[in-house]
Every structure is written in C-alpha cells, then in structure tokens.
Amino acid sequence: xxxxxxxxxxxxxNLLEKxxxxxxxTCEFVFGIIGNGIVIFGYIFCMNNWSSGSIYLxxxxxxxxxxxxxxPLLVExxxxxxxxxxxxxxxxxxxxxxxxxxxxxxxxxxxxIDRYMLMQHPFREHRLQRRSTAIFISIAIWIxxxxxISPILIxxxxxxxxxxxxxxxxxxxxxSLIFSICLxxxxxxxxxxxxxxxxxxxxxxxxxxxxxxxxxxxxxKPLTLVTMAVVVFSVLFTPYHIMRNVRLASRAYSWELSxxxxxxxNSVYIITRPLAFLNSVINPIxxxxxxxxxxxxxxxxxxxLLRTIKSRCPLTP
Numbered sequence: 138x139x140x141x142x143x144x145x146x147x148x149x150x151n152l153l154e155k156x157x158x159x160x161x162x163t164c165e166f167v168f169g170i171i172g173n174g175i176v177i178f179g180y181i182f183c184m185n186n187w188s189s190g191s192i193y194l195x196x197x198x199x200x201x202x203x204x205x206x207x208x209p210l211l212v213e214x215x216x217x218x219x220x221x222x223x224x225x226x227x228x229x230x231x232x233x234x235x236x237x238x239x240x241x242x243x244x245x246x247x248x249x250i251d252r253y254m255l256m257q258h259p260f261r262e263h264r265l266q267r268r269s270t271a272i273f274i275s276i277a278i279w280i281x282x283x284x285x286i287s288p289i290l291i292x293x294x295x296x297x298x299x300x301x302x303x304x305x306x307x308x309x310x311x312x313s314l315i316f317s318i319c320l321x322x323x324x325x326x327x328x329x330x331x332x333x334x335x336x337x338x339x340x341x342x343x344x345x346x347x348x349x350x351x352x353x354x355x356x357x358k359p360l361t362l363v364t365m366a367v368v369v370f371s372v373l374f375t376p377y378h379i380m381r382n383v384r385l386a387s388r389a390y391s392w393e394l395s396x397x398x399x400x401x402x403n404s405v406y407i408i409t410r411p412l413a414f415l416n417s418v419i420n421p422i423x424x425x426x427x428x429x430x431x432x433x434x435x436x437x438x439x440x441x442l443l444r445t446i447k448s449r450c451p452l453t454p
Contacts, residue, residue, distance in 0.1 A: 146396055146397040146400045148400070149400060149401075149404050150400050150403040150404045150407055151218075153404055153407045153408065154215050154218075154300075154407060155215055155216065155218055157407065157408070157411075158211070158212075158215045158407065158410070158411065159212050159215040159216040161411035162208045162211055162212045162215070162411060163208075163212050164418075165205075165208065165411060165414060165415060165417060165418050166205055166208040166209065166212070168418045169201060169204075169205045169417045169418045170205055172418060172420075172421035173198050173201050173202055173205065173417070173420070173421060175421065176194075176198050176421050177198055177202070180194075180195050180198070183437070187268060188261065188266070188268070188271075189251050189261075189265070189266050189267065189268060189270065189271035190248060190251045190252070190255070190271075192268060192271040192272060192275055193244050193247050193248050193251060193271060193274075193275065194244075194248065196240070196244055196275045196278070196279075197240075197241060197244040197245070197248070197420055198420070198421075200236070200237045200240040200241050200244065201237060201241070201416075201417040201420055203233050203236060203237055204233060204234055204236075204237030204238075204414060204417050205417060206233065207230045207231075207233050207234050210222060210226070210230060210301075211230065211301070214300060214301055218299070218300065219299055219300065220295055220299065220300050220301040222301075224294065224295050227293060227294075227295050227301035228289075228290050228293045230301060231289060231293045231301070231303070231304060232286065232287075232289060232290060232293075234414070235286045235289055235304065236282055236283060236286060237414070237417065238324075238374075238413060238414065239282045239285065239286060239320075239324040239325075240278055240279065240282045241416050241417070241420070242324060242325060242328045242329075242370075242374065243278045243281075243282065243324075243328055244275075244278065245328075245332065245366065245370060245416075246328040246331050246332045247274060247278070248366075249331075249332045249335045249336055249339075249366065250265070250331075250335050251265075251266070251271075252335075252339060253335045253336075253338055253339050253342070254266050256339065256342050256343075257342070282324075285320065285323065285324060286320070286324075288316050289304055289316075291308065292304060292307060292308030292309065292312070292313045292316070293307055293308065294307045294308055295307075303406075303410065304317070304381065305317075305380075305381045305384040305385055305406055306384065306388075306403070306406075310385050310386075310388035310389035311389040311390075313385050313389075314382065314385040314386055314389045317381055317382050317385055318382060321378045321381075321382060325374055325378050329370060329371065329374075332366070332367065332370060333367060336366065336367050365422075369416065369419055372412075373412050373413055373415055373416055373419075374413055374416075376409040376412060376413075377409040377410060377412065377413035378413075379409075380402070380405050380406040380409045381406060381409075383402055383406070384402055384403060384406040387399055387402045
C-alpha cells in the first residue's frame with residue numbers, strides 16, 4: 138500500500154516522479170546525446186593512434202550511450218504515470234541503467250590509473266599502457282559488471298503494470314538491501330578509494346615536479362582535472378548509493394516511521410537518481426580535457442569538413 142494513501146502528507150514523491158524525473162531525464166537525454174555523439178564522431182573519424190586512455194574513454198562513451206537509450210521510455214512512462222511496455226522491457230531497461238552506472242565508475246577509475254601511469258612513464262613503455270592491455274581490461278570490466286548486477290533482474294518488477302519501479306522501490310526489500318550493500322561496497326566504495334589514491338598520487342607527483350623544476354611549468358590544469366574528477370565522482374554517486382540503501386532499509390524493516398517519513402525518504406531518493414546518472418552528460422568533458430589531443434583532432438576534422446563542403450558548394454552570385 139502506498140504510504141501516502143494512509144497519511145495526511147501530500148504525494149510529493151509521486152509529483153517528483155511525474156515532473157522532476159521526466160524533466161531531468163529529458164535534459165540528460167538531449168545534452169547527453171549531443172555530447173556523446175560528438176565524442177563518437179571524433180573517435181571514429183579523428184583518432185588514428187589509439188592509446189590505452191583513449192580505449193577507456195571510448196568504452197565510457199559506449200556505456201553512456203547504452204544508458205541514454207533507456208531514457209525515452211522512462212520519460213514517457215513517468216510523464217504519463219504508466220508503464221506500457223511489459224515486465225521484460227522494464228527489467229532490461231533498469232539493467233542497462235545500472236550497467237552504465239557501474240561500468241562508468243570502473244572506467245573512470247582506470248582512467249585515473251592511466252593518467253598516473255602516463256606521468257610516471259610518459260613514453261608509454263609500461264605494460265599497463267599497452268593497447269592490448271587496455272582492451273583486455275575493458276572487456277573484463279564489461280563482463281564483471283554484467284555478472285555483478287545480474288541479480289537486479291530478480292528484484293526489478295512493475296507496480297501492477299502501472300509503473301516500472303526503480304531498484305530501491307521494487308522487489309523483496311530485505312534481500313534487495315543485502316545485495317545493494319554488497320553492490321555499493323564492491324561497485325562504488327572500493328573503486329572510489331582506488332580513484333582517490335591514484336589522484337592523490339598524481340597531485341603529489343605534480344607538486345614534487347613543480348618544486349624540482351624551476352621553470353614556468355604550470356600544474357594548474359592537471360590539478361583542476363584531478364579535483365574535478367574526484368568531486369564529480371563523489372558528488373554525483375555518493376548521495377544515490379546512500380539513499381538507495383536508506384530507501385530499501387525503510388521498506389525492509391519495521392521502523393517506527395510515519396507515512397510522511399517514508400514519503401520524505403522516497404522523495405530524497407528520487408532526487409538523487411538523475412544526479413547519479415548526470416555523469417553521462419558530464420563525461421564528454423573528460424574527452425576534451427583528458428583525451429590525447431582529442432580536442433585538437435576533432436576541431437581539425439570539423440574545419441576540414443567545413444572547407445570541403447564550402448569547396449563543393451560554392452556560393453552563386
């Protein structure tokens with residue numbers, strides 16, 4: 138039974154699903170498609186010499202596109218307050234959504250490792266910087282994540298075919314909570330710790346280099362990238378994982394909570410969901426700032442296309 142039906146609280150969570158989620162996911166879809174579309178164009182038509190970092194970044198883009206493909210159905214269902222596509226499509230939709238989340242986390246982690254290795258070994262002579270190693274790690278990430286999140290298919294269901302429920306709001310709450318905690322630790326906390334370790338190592342390396350070399354060498358840009366990656370990773374993903382577990386716990390155990398408290402918990406959980414997947418919109422920034430001359434190659438290709446179009450379509454008086 139919906140707790141809002143047995144309390145005097147306004148159905149804020151229902152309103153958030155209808156208006157906030159549909160609007161937020163629409164914006165993420167539009168800007169994500171544009172940003173990641175530019176990146177895919179750049180990698181396919183501009184990148185001739187792929188490095189290990191380029192391979193991780195391209196796989197990150199593929200992960201983002203898999204997520205973006207799930208959004209139109211979600212937007213339509215939230216806006217109309219009904220799910221009309223069956224339980225199988227609901228489960229596959231949520232599965233792809235979580236696959237994006239945890240592959241993104243792992244690819245961002247390995248990008249941080251690759252940045253550190255590039256500073257330690259600028260000529261890419263280390264084994265971890267080989268393209269074959271990056272391809273192997275990328276394939277392993279996809280396989281591990283697909284297997285890791287497969288139990289989600291058991292917990293995801295529809296609300297009497299009225300709505301495709303989120304992971305935190307569907308299935309057996311007690312069993313879901315156990316799996317959610319394990320997924321939070323293995324899929325988020327551990328990669329976050331690894332990322333922080335390597336980014337602090339990068340900061341330490343850059344500062345030592347700046348102290349040792351008395352030149353105009355600036356560490357402002359690398360440090361900005363380091364800070365941005367860690368902040369984005371923490372700010373976007375942490376609230377979602379906390380509230381997903383709180384939401385499941387509030388459903389799983391007989392807490393002395395009023396209907397309003399349940400509604401508030403669900404409302405905050407709803408707010409954190411689009412924030413967690415905002416990474417698909419922000420990730421293209423990493424391609425332009427952290428890729429191997431990606432921005433220069435992309436701009437050169439665009440200028441070449443514009444010159445070609447102009448030469449083939451001369452202006453007539």
